[in-house]
Amino acid sequence: MEEAETAEDLLAKQHRKEKKDLQARIQSMKNAVPKNDKKRRKQLTEDVARLEAELSQKHEEEVARLPSAEKVTSSVEDLDNGVETLGLDDEPKDGKQSRTSKAQKRRDKKAVLEKERETRIAEAEVENLMGSRHQEGLKLASKLAGRQLQVREVSSDGHCMYRAVEDQLAERGLGVGIEELRRRTGEHMRSRADDFLPFLTNPQTGDLYTADEFEKYCSDVAGTAAWGGQLELRALTQVLRIPIEVIQADSPSIVIGEEYEAPAIVLIYMRHAYGLGEHYNSVETLKEAANEEEG
Known part of the structure; x- marks a missing residue:
């Protein structure tokens, strides 16, 4: 007759499975981050180290609790079989053993719930890596890398388009703030109602x-x-007399104001950036390219 697995054997088996699951999850995370994105690769390394450390700590705590759990379990079984245990002939009259057993059951239930929570978190993280926002970011990073550019984040506060334009103008030494950009845009549209009202x-x-x-x-x-x-x-290109190029993940770039000869301002349009959806960002020279130029 095959021997029943001990609690230690079952825990070891569970730990091996959890390690294997974590390795698969880490591999999925690595596959989702471009090799040339050093910033995100660095963050990935930190995330992997954190996940491995958390799992290792969890396993150590579970092993540390194991002797206590086995002792309580064996005590209860021995009492049920009428065998003297812990030097006692009868079940304690004060019910202490029963309370201990219930406490262990609560701890076991809590451990199961915690494991389920960690599993849901892991699944959510993998889902996020495959989600619309992440995939959009990967496509944009690839497009920009071909032009030696990368995204420069601006605040998502309703002013994002103007902030991105302000950032691009500052790179050219033109200090035009968002208040002025907004005021001039509104006035221009008002003065040319026939061009915008329809x-x-x-x-x-x-x-x-x-x-x-x-x-x-x-x-x-x-x-x-x-x-x-x-x-x-459109109003901004006419106010500034500068073309504006908008790069998108799933569509060709749009250039507004091509009639103007100045180098175009480049903006990033993100459809899935935030919970509310659409967002504009600025761009900057890819860090690797900038470092090479400085070298």
Whole structure:
């Protein structure tokens, strides 16, 4: 008759499986990060070290608890079989052994729930690596790397498009802040209503904006954190007399204001950047290329 596995054997088997699962998860994480993305590779190394350390600590704690668990289990079994245990002939009248057994059951249940929670976290992290936001980031990084560029993050506060333009202008030594960019954009649109009004419709009715609605729209552009899109980009190119190129993950780049001869401002459009969706970022020279030039 085959011997029943001890608690120690079962725990060792569980630990081997958890280590194997972690290695598979780490491999998936490595495959999802481009080799030329040093910043993310560094972060990946730190994440891997953290996950391995956490698993190792968890295993050590479980092994440390094992003797206590085996002792309680064997005591309960011996009592059930009428065998003297721990020097006692009968079950303690004060019910202490029963309380200990229940406490161990609570600890076991807590350990199972914790393991399930860790499994859900691991699955969520792998899902995130394969999610829309992550995949969009990989595609953009690949496109930009071909041009020796990388994303430069700007705040997601409703001003992101203007902040990205402000950042690009600063690289050219042009100190134009977002307040001025907004004000000039709103005024330009207001002064050329025939060029912009036909593209604005009421989201509730689908009707073209009235003159009053258009006036409010221009005021919001100029003085609030209203999100900017292609109409505002068109107005900005005309105000600045500079083309603006918008790079996207799944579509060809869009260049607005090609009639102007200045080098284009380059923006990144991200559809899945945040919970609210769309976001603009700026760009900068790829760190590796910058280091080579300095060398």
